[in-house]
Amino acid sequence: MMPSESHRLHVLSVLFEAAAIARGFILPALVGGISAGGGEFDRIATWTVGLLSIPAILMSVARYFAFRYRLERDELIIDSGLLSRRHRVIPLARIQNIDVQQTALQRVCGVAEVRVETAGSGETEARLRVLSRACAEALRAELLAGRRAAGAAATAAGEPAAGAGMAAGAGAAAHITDSTGEPVLELARLSSRDLLIAGATASEAGLVAAAVAGVLEFLDELVMDPPIPIPDPEAILAHASGGTIMLVVAGTALALLLIGWLLSILGALVGYHGFTLELTASELRKRYGLLTRREGVVPLERVQAVRVEESWIRRPFGLAALKIETAGGGPQERQRGGAEAFVPLARATDVPRLVGAVLRGVDYDALRFRPAHPRAQRRALVRYAAVLGAAGIGLAVVLEPWWLPLLPVLPAAWLMARLYYRNLGHALAPGFVATRAGLFNRITWVVPDRRIQTVHLTSSPFQRRHGLANVVVDTAAGGGLREAAVMDIAQGDALALLDELAGRAAPRRGQDPSRAGGSPAAHLLRGAGGP
Amino acid sequence: MQPPDEGMPEGAHPHALHAPAAPPASAPDNSELQPLDPRVVKAWRATWLIVAALFGFAALATLALPDPSPVLAACALAVALLCLAAAALHPRARYRSWGYRLRDAALLVRRGVLWRTISIVPHARIQYVDTRRGPLERALGLATVVVYTAGTRGAAVRIPGLDAAHAEALRDRLAALVGADDAV
Numbered sequence: 001m002m003p004s005e006s007h008r009l010h011v012l013s014v015l016f017e018a019a020a021i022a023r024g025f026i027l028p029a030l031v032g033g034i035s036a037g038g039g040e041f042d043r044i045a046t047w048t049v050g051l052l053s054i055p056a057i058l059m060s061v062a063r064y065f066a067f068r069y070r071l072e073r074d075e076l077i078i079d080s081g082l083l084s085r086r087h088r089v090i091p092l093a094r095i096q097n098i099d100v101q102q103t104a105l106q107r108v109c110g111v112a113e114v115r116v117e118t119a120g121s122g123e124t125e126a127r128l129r130v131l132s133r134a135c136a137e138a139l140r141a142e143l144l145a146g147r148r149a150a151g152a153a154a155t156a157a158g159e160p161a162a163g164a165g166m167a168a169g170a171g172a173a174a175h176i177t178d179s180t181g182e183p184v185l186e187l188a189r190l191s192s193r194d195l196l197i198a199g200a201t202a203s204e205a206g207l208v209a210a211a212v213a214g215v216l217e218f219l220d221e222l223v224m225d226p227p228i229p230i231p232d233p234e235a236i237l238a239h240a241s242g243g244t245i246m247l248v249v250a251g252t253a254l255a256l257l258l259i260g261w262l263l264s265i266l267g268a269l270v271g272y273h274g275f276t277l278e279l280t281a282s283e284l285r286k287r288y289g290l291l292t293r294r295e296g297v298v299p300l301e302r303v304q305a306v307r308v309e310e311s312w313i314r315r316p317f318g319l320a321a322l323k324i325e326t327a328g329g330g331p332q333e334r335q336r337g338g339a340e341a342f343v344p345l346a347r348a349t350d351v352p353r354l355v356g357a358v359l360r361g362v363d364y365d366a367l368r369f370r371p372a373h374p375r376a377q378r379r380a381l382v383r384y385a386a387v388l389g390a391a392g393i394g395l396a397v398v399l400e401p402w403w404l405p406l407l408p409v410l411p412a413a414w415l416m417a418r419l420y421y422r423n424l425g426h427a428l429a430p431g432f433v434a435t436r437a438g439l440f441n442r443i444t445w446v447v448p449d450r451r452i453q454t455v456h457l458t459s460s461p462f463q464r465r466h467g468l469a470n471v472v473v474d475t476a477a478g479g480g481l482r483e484a485a486v487m488d489i490a491q492g493d494a495l496a497l498l499d500e501l502a503g504r505a506a507p508r509r510g511q512d513p514s515r516a517g518g519s520p521a522a523h524l525l526r527g528a529g530g531p
Numbered sequence: 532m533q534p535p536d537e538g539m540p541e542g543a544h545p546h547a548l549h550a551p552a553a554p555p556a557s558a559p560d561n562s563e564l565q566p567l568d569p570r571v572v573k574a575w576r577a578t579w580l581i582v583a584a585l586f587g588f589a590a591l592a593t594l595a596l597p598d599p600s601p602v603l604a605a606c607a608l609a610v611a612l613l614c615l616a617a618a619a620l621h622p623r624a625r626y627r628s629w630g631y632r633l634r635d636a637a638l639l640v641r642r643g644v645l646w647r648t649i650s651i652v653p654h655a656r657i658q659y660v661d662t663r664r665g666p667l668e669r670a671l672g673l674a675t676v677v678v679y680t681a682g683t684r685g686a687a688v689r690i691p692g693l694d695a696a697h698a699e700a701l702r703d704r705l706a707a708l709v710g711a712d713d714a715v
Contacts, residue, residue: 119681327681452653452656453656453680453681453682454650454651454652454653454656454680454682454684454688455650455651456648456649456650456651456684457648457649457650458646458647458648459646459647460645460646461645461646464647472684474680474682474683474684475682475683476681476682476683477683483683483684498649498651501651502636502637502651502653503636505637505651505653505655505656506636506637506653506654506655506656
């Protein structure tokens with residue numbers, strides 16, 4: 001490919017574009033026709049599909065001719081659009097990550113889709129569907145080279161020496177060299193056995209949700225459409241009270257759990273088949289997938305934070321999952337609820353090596369987590385007792401010995417509060433801050449100081465009664481409920497931490513970040529007078 | 532929301548050292564923080580009064596219906612009265628809770644009556660700065676400054692109720708501080 005020369009997509013783009021357009025309305029039409037139950041409706045559905053697929057094909061052909069992309073010195077320029085023309089310029093220095101993806105069909109055809117993400121919006125900024133495999137790889141190489149060249153000038157000052165992470169992990173795997181002669185270090189490779197374990201221990205929340213939904217559906221059917229012709233649903237409950245109904249509900253839940261579990265294992269085996277993660281001097285590359293093959297490249301300097309997720313199922317086995325937070329957001333992972341999975345399954349003993357390789361300079365093992373204030377546990381106890389108590393009262397209405405569900409509320413709440421409290425903590429290391437929280441799933445954030453965007457101290461009226469506050473470390477990553485937060489520490493500590501982190505986020509030249517002359521924020525909480 | 536009966540009385544705990552000092556009755560130590568323009572209290576009060584008026588009108592309207600519902604009217608009236616009470620108490624407390632300061636490396640904003648927040652935005656992380664003026668603010672000669680970062684939770688930090696000229700000056704000062712390193 002020559003720079004500054006316009007390119008079209010691969011001719012087969014028409015096919016995949018048409019398929020994508022068609023999927024939007026043909027499938028619903030088909031499903032609607034089938035579920036409407038044959039005969040007249042079937043014919044109408046078939047005609048609709050036939051008629052609508054013609055404009056879909058025409059549209060994709062037109063889009064193919066309207067779409068052009070070219071690489072100019074340090075910009076990717078894309079012209080697209082049929083009626084309203086769009087001219088999009090993406091500076092290569094702004095690229096957050098690049099994904100090359102092939103569905104099974106695309107692999108047969110020898111084409112691939114390229115997606116480029118910047119921090120700009122929630123969507124994928126550039127989506128090239130599809131290029132020939134060779135073209136896609138060449139484009140990616142050019143984009144990365146251009147990005148490196150453009151980024152080198154801008155970030156040369158603050159960047160730690162490249163290659164430090166390579167040295168840290170060099171003992172574990174041999175160096176390989178890729179096609180461009182760049183040294184590549186294999187960080188992780190997951191065997192089918194690993195994936196089996198990953199799938200078997202994954203998404204327990206999803207499993208529980210599926211089981212609960214199934215049970216609700218079952219109960220709904222029981223009430224709406226009783227299997228035995230008894231007129232009054234209340235009579236069923238009275239008739240088969242306690243024992244039988246509980247047994248049926250439990251059996252259904254168990255069966256659904258089992259199905260969900262098997263699906264989860266299958267999903268991991270297919271989705272993450274052949275997972276490898278490689279580290280070059282400036283990038284992380286991962287490849288995985290049995291049917292749809294995915295190759296993602298994340299520039300190391302784009303990593304906003306690393307999250308270590310230890311679920312209650314995995315922790316006893318010494319297993320964890322690692323996620324990378326970038327401002328771009330992984331296009332395909334977003335559907336699975338968030339951050340870019342970096343290693344779906346890692347041994348706990350491997351976590352320090354992996355974290356250290358991605359965030360150079362972090363010694364994960366040496367992080368000393370400071371616990372939250374002891375009153376955090378009491379706050380949690382009251383919170384959980386309230387939630388469990390409400391649930392218990394709800395159950396008490398249904399169950400026969402009405403006091404039964406109320407018995408375990410306090411001990412369970414106490415255990416949960418204890419667990420929650422033990423998981424809370426934060427650690428300050430030179431150049432990094434780490435926070436840890438979670439009830440059943442312990443999530444540890446490691447955020448480089450340079451990635452801190454803003455710092456917030458929050459305190460609710462309940463927290464102030466105990467003299468507690470939270471400190472939230474905001475980065476360009478995360479969003480939604482995912483954020484690095486130091487929960488329930490003493491107000492004085494929180495104010496000191498707020499100042500410390502703000503100083504770390506924006507160190508002033510020639511001055512010690514820890515400010516002299518006391519904490520300037522110290523009086524602020526007191527100052528806010530109530531009515 | 533958490534239940535109000537949470538925890539033990541103050542000082543019962545060995546860590547009572549960490550308990551907050553009782554809010555000083557006189558002269559909160561606000562010397563370092565800039566307050567908002569006092570006119571913003573009027574704007575907030577007006578907002579509450581408008582809501583109260585809407586609910587009051589709704590109460591009257593339900594009574595005027597062909598099939599009047601006294602319960603509904605009473606509920607609407609109660610909400611209207613609550614809004615009136617809020618109009619009397621809340622804007623002052625809210626005004627006292629707000630404060631900001633431009634430090635040499637960061638902007639500090641404090642807000643919140645019950646759920647209090649202190650936000651620190653390092654100058655280097657500011658992406659861009661806006662001033663905004665709603666109809667109420669325009670009528671009172673006020674403006675809101677909004678500071679945007681690349682963050683998620685703190686992506687937009689607002690300072691409402693500033694004198695319009697002052698807001699523009701603050702915006703220009705902040706805009707001049709926008710850093711090259713946005714850490715994205």
